[in-house]
Amino acid sequence: MGESDKSGSPEVSVVIPLLNEESSLRELAQLIGKALQGTAYEIVFVDDGSTDGSWGVIRELHALNPNVRGIRLRRNYGKSDALQAGFEEVRGKYVVTMDADLQDDPNEIPEMIEMLKGGSDLVSGWKKVRHDPITKTVPSRFFNAVTRWTTGIRLHDFNCGLKAYHRKVTDEIYLYGELHRYVPLLAKWKGFGNISEKPVKHHARKYGKTKFGLSRFLNGFLDLVTLLFVNRYMQRPMHFFGLFGVIFLIAGVAISGYLAVMKIFYGENLGDRPLLFLGILLIVVGVQFFSIGFLGEMINKGQVDRQKPSIASIL
Incomplete structure (x- = not known):
C-alpha cells in the first residue's frame, strides 16, 4: 500500500x-504499488463503459487499498473523455497516465517524476522498441511523422499512453474526441513549453485484445486539422476565409477583365467560352468566402464567454 502525507493528499x-x-x-x-513504494500515491481507474467485470475488480481493489479509486462512466465515451474525467478528480501534485493492458511499465514512473522535478512540464514516453503487430506500428510511425511536421514538436511517439505531467498542466487543458494524442500540443499552446521525452519499456499484450482499429488514425488526423484550425483562426476567422476570398476574387476579376478586353477590342464571341464561366464562378466563390469570414467575425465578437488566457504567474 502507498503512503500518505500529513495533509492526506x-x-x-x-x-x-x-x-x-x-x-x-x-x-x-x-x-x-511496488514501483511507487515509499511515495504517497493514488491510482484512479476510469471505467469507460466496460461490459465485463472491470468495475467489480476496481471496487474490490478499493476495498483492499484506499489509495485505489474508481470512476465509472455511464457509457463508452472514448479515451480522451475518460482521461478528462480522471484529470478532474486527481489530487496529486504530479499526474501520470498509462494504459490498463500491462504494456506500459510502471517502473518507468519514478524516473519520469524526477524529470518533472528537474523542470519539465510534461514527460512523454517513447516506445522505442514496440511489441505490436505491423498493422499498428507502420501507421503509427506515419502518424507521428506527420504530427511532428505539422506541430513542430519533436517527439517520436505522440500515441504513447505513458506520460507524466505537472498537475498545473492537466488543470489547464481539456480533452475530448481523439485529443489525448495531442496533449503535448495542447500543453504547448497553454504556455507549457518544457516538454521532454523518455524512452520507455513496452511489453507485449498479456490479456485480451486491442480496442483500437485503423479508424483511430483517420479520426486522429481529422482532430489534428480541427485543432490547428481552431487554435489559429478561432479568434480571427477572416484571416482564413478572407485570404481564400481575396485569391478567388483576384483570379475571377483577372479572368473577367481579360475576356472584357478580348470582347471590346477584338470582338470575340464569349458566350461559348468555358473561361467566362470559370471567371464568374471564382468571383462568386470569393464573395462567399468573404461572407463566411464576416459572419465568423460577427459571431466571434458576439461571444460573451470567451476562453480565458493561461496565466503563468500573478504578483
Missing part, C-alpha cells in the same frame, strides 16, 4: 482509462 496520481480489462487490473495495481 498524494504526491503522484496515476490515471488509467480502461475498457474491458478485468484480467489485468489486479496485477497492474500491484505493479504500480
Whole structure:
C-alpha cells in the first residue's frame, strides 16, 4: 500500500482509462504499488463503459487499498473523455497516465517524476522498441511523422499512453474526441513549453485484445486539422476565409477583365467560352468566402464567454 502525507493528499496520481480489462487490473495495481513504494500515491481507474467485470475488480481493489479509486462512466465515451474525467478528480501534485493492458511499465514512473522535478512540464514516453503487430506500428510511425511536421514538436511517439505531467498542466487543458494524442500540443499552446521525452519499456499484450482499429488514425488526423484550425483562426476567422476570398476574387476579376478586353477590342464571341464561366464562378466563390469570414467575425465578437488566457504567474 502507498503512503500518505500529513495533509492526506498524494504526491503522484496515476490515471488509467480502461475498457474491458478485468484480467489485468489486479496485477497492474500491484505493479504500480511496488514501483511507487515509499511515495504517497493514488491510482484512479476510469471505467469507460466496460461490459465485463472491470468495475467489480476496481471496487474490490478499493476495498483492499484506499489509495485505489474508481470512476465509472455511464457509457463508452472514448479515451480522451475518460482521461478528462480522471484529470478532474486527481489530487496529486504530479499526474501520470498509462494504459490498463500491462504494456506500459510502471517502473518507468519514478524516473519520469524526477524529470518533472528537474523542470519539465510534461514527460512523454517513447516506445522505442514496440511489441505490436505491423498493422499498428507502420501507421503509427506515419502518424507521428506527420504530427511532428505539422506541430513542430519533436517527439517520436505522440500515441504513447505513458506520460507524466505537472498537475498545473492537466488543470489547464481539456480533452475530448481523439485529443489525448495531442496533449503535448495542447500543453504547448497553454504556455507549457518544457516538454521532454523518455524512452520507455513496452511489453507485449498479456490479456485480451486491442480496442483500437485503423479508424483511430483517420479520426486522429481529422482532430489534428480541427485543432490547428481552431487554435489559429478561432479568434480571427477572416484571416482564413478572407485570404481564400481575396485569391478567388483576384483570379475571377483577372479572368473577367481579360475576356472584357478580348470582347471590346477584338470582338470575340464569349458566350461559348468555358473561361467566362470559370471567371464568374471564382468571383462568386470569393464573395462567399468573404461572407463566411464576416459572419465568423460577427459571431466571434458576439461571444460573451470567451476562453480565458493561461496565466503563468500573478504578483
